[in-house]
Amino acid sequence: DTGVSQNPRHKITKRGQNVTFRCDPISEHNRLYWYRQTLGQGPEFLTYFQNEAQLEKSRLLSDRFSAERPKGSFSTLEIQRTEQGDSAMYLCASGTSWDSPYEQYFGPGTRLTVT
Amino acid sequence: AQTVTQSQPEMSVQEAETVTLSCTYDTSENNYYLFWYKQPPSRQMILVIRQEAYKQQNATENRFSVNFQKAAKSFSLKISDSQLGDTAMYFCAFMSVYYGGATNKLIFGTGTLLAVQP
Numbered sequence: 001d002t003g004v005s006q007n008p009r010h011k012i013t014k015r016g017q018n019v020t021f022r023c024d025p026i027s028e029h030n031r032l033y034w035y036r037q038t039l040g041q042g043p044e045f046l047t048y049f050q051n052e053a054q055l056e057k058s059r060l061l062s063d064r065f066s067a068e069r070p071k072g073s074f075s076t077l078e079i080q081r082t083e084q085g086d087s088a089m090y091l092c093a094s095g096t097s098w099d100s101p102y103e104q105y106f107g108p109g110t111r112l113t114v115t
Numbered sequence: 116a117q118t119v120t121q122s123q124p125e126m127s128v129q130e131a132e133t134v135t136l137s138c139t140y141d142t143s144e145n146n147y148y149l150f151w152y153k154q155p156p157s158r159q160m161i162l163v164i165r166q167e168a169y170k171q172q173n174a175t176e177n178r179f180s181v182n183f184q185k186a187a188k189s190f191s192l193k194i195s196d197s198q199l200g201d202t203a204m205y206f207c208a209f210m211s212v213y214y215g216g217a218t219n220k221l222i223f224g225t226g227t228l229l230a231v232q233p
Contacts, residue, residue: 003159031219033220033221035221040225040226041225041226042119042206042223042226043160043221044223048220056220091160095219102148102165102212103162104219104221106152108158
């Protein structure tokens with residue numbers, strides 16, 4: 001049973017470029033969460049999927065951010081026209097709505113650096 | 116809105132000794148969960164221990180235990196017999212309990228960096 005995986009692990013991009021991150025949750029986990037963690041802070045919630053439906057988006061998620069989970073399995077998080085303030089660690093977590101519904105399993109994160 | 120406060124940015128403990136990390140939170144809800152997560156350097160976050168607010172008994176997991184004071188909105192983590200592998204950032208987190216598929220997002224504190232010294 002593999003854990004949550006995220007790709008890439010590191011991404012350096014220039015301001016104004018678009019970037020896309022991928023998250024593969026634990027197999028059969030129907031819940032998927034994205035969080036953002038900046039230096040010296042705890043993770044902050046960005047968005048949540050149950051199966052393929054995006055059920056909640058944080059106000060932190062500006063119009064430049066979009067997330068998808070097309071078949072209820074993996075998810076992508078895209079940032080358009082990146083800004084230096086987008087530099088952070090982007091964490092994905094998965095869980096279930098039935099077995100231990102309140103437990104979230106985290107991936108290793110994607111560290112984004114915008115230059 | 117719920118908030119989580121960790122007032123100890125850094126702590127240090129000698130190997131084999133006991134250390135307590137503090138956490139306070141603010142909520143008007145009665146039903147919720149509290150968590151301690153561990154984030155080792157350059158590694159992913161893992162769950163250390165969980166406490167349901169409706170349970171009066173404090174949760175324990177091997178060397179890890181909590182002191183949950185609901186009225187005071189306090190949730191501290193005690194690590195006994197500290198080991199070098201306990202060196203990590205520790206985050207306290209709050210989760211409201213909603214049913215029927217609603218979001219169960221985590222609200223994190225700013226973390227406490229624990230260093231276990233040999």
